[in-house]
Amino acid sequence: MSSPALRLTNLHAGYGDVRVLRGVDLELPVGAIVALIGSNGAGKTTLLRTVSGLLRPTAGTIELGGERIDTLPPHRVVEAGFVQSPEGKQLFTGMTILENLIVGAHTPRARARRAETLEEVFELFPILAERRQSPASALSGGQQQMVAVGRALMALPRVLALDEPSLGLAPIMVDRLFESIARIRQRNLSILIIEQNVFQVLEMADSAYVLENGQISMSGTGEALLKNDHLRETYLGL
Amino acid sequence: MDPLILSFAVVNGVLLGGIYGGVALGLSLIFGVLRVVNFAHGSFLMLSLYIAFWCWSLLGLDPYLSVFVTVPAMFGLGYFVQSVIISPLIRRERALVVEPLSALLLTAGVFLVLDNLALMAFGPNVRAVQVDYYLPSPMLGPIPLNPQRLIGALAAVLVALGLSWWLRHSHMGRAIRATAQNRDAAALSGINVPFVYAVTFGIGCAVLGLFGSLIAPFMPISPSIGVAFGIKSFIVVVLGGLGSIPGCIVGGMVIGVFEAVASQHITATSAAIGSLGLFILILLVRPQGIMGRA
Numbered sequence: 001m002s003s004p005a006l007r008l009t010n011l012h013a014g015y016g017d018v019r020v021l022r023g024v025d026l027e028l029p030v031g032a033i034v035a036l037i038g039s040n041g042a043g044k045t046t047l048l049r050t051v052s053g054l055l056r057p058t059a060g061t062i063e064l065g066g067e068r069i070d071t072l073p074p075h076r077v078v079e080a081g082f083v084q085s086p087e088g089k090q091l092f093t094g095m096t097i098l099e100n101l102i103v104g105a106h107t108p109r110a111r112a113r114r115a116e117t118l119e120e121v122f123e124l125f126p127i128l129a130e131r132r133q134s135p136a137s138a139l140s141g142g143q144q145q146m147v148a149v150g151r152a153l154m155a156l157p158r159v160l161a162l163d164e165p166s167l168g169l170a171p172i173m174v175d176r177l178f179e180s181i182a183r184i185r186q187r188n189l190s191i192l193i194i195e196q197n198v199f200q201v202l203e204m205a206d207s208a209y210v211l212e213n214g215q216i217s218m219s220g221t222g223e224a225l226l227k228n229d230h231l232r233e234t235y236l237g238l
Numbered sequence: 239m240d241p242l243i244l245s246f247a248v249v250n251g252v253l254l255g256g257i258y259g260g261v262a263l264g265l266s267l268i269f270g271v272l273r274v275v276n277f278a279h280g281s282f283l284m285l286s287l288y289i290a291f292w293c294w295s296l297l298g299l300d301p302y303l304s305v306f307v308t309v310p311a312m313f314g315l316g317y318f319v320q321s322v323i324i325s326p327l328i329r330r331e332r333a334l335v336v337e338p339l340s341a342l343l344l345t346a347g348v349f350l351v352l353d354n355l356a357l358m359a360f361g362p363n364v365r366a367v368q369v370d371y372y373l374p375s376p377m378l379g380p381i382p383l384n385p386q387r388l389i390g391a392l393a394a395v396l397v398a399l400g401l402s403w404w405l406r407h408s409h410m411g412r413a414i415r416a417t418a419q420n421r422d423a424a425a426l427s428g429i430n431v432p433f434v435y436a437v438t439f440g441i442g443c444a445v446l447g448l449f450g451s452l453i454a455p456f457m458p459i460s461p462s463i464g465v466a467f468g469i470k471s472f473i474v475v476v477l478g479g480l481g482s483i484p485g486c487i488v489g490g491m492v493i494g495v496f497e498a499v500a501s502q503h504i505t506a507t508s509a510a511i512g513s514l515g516l517f518i519l520i521l522l523v524r525p526q527g528i529m530g531r532a
Contacts, residue, residue, distance in 0.1 A: 054422060054425065054426070073430070073432075074425035074426060074431070075425060075429055078426065078428035079428060083426070083428075084426055086422070086423060090420055090422065090426075091420075092415070092416050093419065094415070095415065095416070099412065102412065103412055103413065103424070103427050103429070104428075106409075106413060106428040106429050110428065111409075155427060155428050
């Protein structure tokens, strides 16, 4: 059996004495969309920072396509194929859209086919092609989100992680973004998506994990979780 | 006041100010990217001057040719200081902004060590490079230009233009700008941030290496020469706008012209005090510096 695109085993991490992740197990099959949901402070962003190498795990392992990546520095994690579009977009605001995208293709692997990837990103988000010379700071929230996702795609990820892509977007922009994510999926990319917009993401994801107090409290297919009473009460308010 | 003398002072101030700006470039670049105030900036210039001096006195190398020694040597030293001495501090504060005070204290330590090592090794004597040729003075209308200062000022403008262009258009330059704007986002784009920091620090010091060679022909060299240049560089960088490369040259020229003109009326020492007054005055009106972004 081939190894999953991403596997976290008993992952612990935190800031100083504050333990945020307390034994997370998670598996992302190749080509799947997996959602990670949880309330504020549950540790979702910490989990992505740990996988990206910005934060060192205190225990546990992270495997990308069967290879351990938990001791690699952040730029090597990107080279290995795990790329995230971080929370709050984190664009290079002093640069143009085009420059933001080009910086995304920094690793030698990504740089070698930068022109082709750029065309693909522009095809996915035509508005970015139109406004490529605009400064990133002059964009609307939705367009900034497209730049953030586009920049992550420029690095040629095997696993793409999206941290709260719908945060602060108008509903129509969220629809469009999720359409794009569905299209990105057709490139046989594995996607880990963190969302507060639980209803929509559960419909789209193949499976989902619920993170509570630094531990996985529930997991299953999106459909099954949508029927779960605890989840409906806590996250959907139904 | 006689207009010829005044214009002579202005021209001289522009040339000297250009050199101030060139010397300060590295400080501005390093602060702009690493957010580290390099207190040892002047000491690195002092080392460059000594390298140029020893190249001339031991090897008979013309100070202008010694750039081929000072520039790579200072790049290497800067790379080393960043990756071995300062980097652990930044790594410790990985997810946060570098604590400005701790970086300042650390580089202040580097400054104390370097200046005192130089004092131990070279002694307090003032040394000077003496070249046995005479450079002709080009004329700007009726005003003769000091050739050595002209070379220094031209080099400052060229280096500033070249550096800006390189930062804007090269692969490494883009990575440096990205790292300066958002360290974490740069790392998440696959940029090796510690390497970018070390290269940036190296470039900042290499520019000092260049100016060490260029001002060696007319600068008396002693272990304490760095302090004066270090303080002047701080003023120039803050005045021009922190992290702004063109601002650095402009800031240098403002200080240079002010000092040159003021010293026509008062003693040169008082003029230097006056330039601090001007500095405070400009910052009161424009706290972000002349070309800095608010």
